[in-house]
Amino acid sequence: AVKGSIWYQGETNVLRKNGFLYASKKKALIEGWRKAFGNKELAFHFVQIAPWAGRYGKGELPALWEAQAASLNIPGTGMVVTTDLVDNIKNVHPKNKFDVGNRLALWALAKDYEKKLVYSGPLYKSTNVEGNKIRLSFAHVGGGLKSRDGQPLREFEIAGVDGKFQPAKAVIDGDTVVVEANEVVSPDQVRFGWRNVPNPNLVNKEGLPASPFQTDNWQGGSGE
Secondary structure (H helix, E strand, C coil), X not given: CCCEEEEECCHHHXXXXXXXXXXXXXXXXXXXXXXXXXXXXXXXXXXXXXXXXXXXCCCHHHHHHHHHHHHHHCCCEEEECCCCCCCCCCCCCCCCCHHHHHHHHHHHHHHCCCCCCCCCCCEEEEEEEECCEEEEEEECCCCCEEECCCCCCCCEEEECCCCCCEECEEEEECCEEEEECCCCCCCCEEEECCCCCCCCCEEECCCCECCCXXXXXXXXXXXX
């Protein structure tokens, strides 16, 4: 019998500029495996591919990240984030698979073996505009939000309705993050780690990293 599967793939899909089409490909794969194994609840936990300073076109890796996050809308799935596990940004296959495996195990233990533990880093859920600031809410805050390296939060950008993004100041406020920039008086949207080689530092207190996201018509799930 097969209880579940793990999956780590997507680099070629970025190079082929599949973008959000990847989400439907992943859905077809999952449904096909569940039919083949005769198990409609077959677990499918996967790895969000790592940043890479290689042949990806501008914005193409973030587009795939959103498509991967959208796969969390399929029941019985889980997603591991790897933005903090890159030892060499020029290597499309980072060497550290030990922590990748540990994070996959957290999803399996929590979802398939009903262990009570924090199994994911922060995943974007919603925004609330508050004057010249935007407040971001997340799933999987665990014991609380923090900076991985003790430095100010980085990789946040904010824009008005014109879509012109500016580097933003981001501050943790309870289980939320408040984002602002002097250049943006009437903010409309935020993005986080939204480039091919980000090095974000937002994590929960269990040390699991937040996934890159953008708030304009976001398609990603939360895996709760």
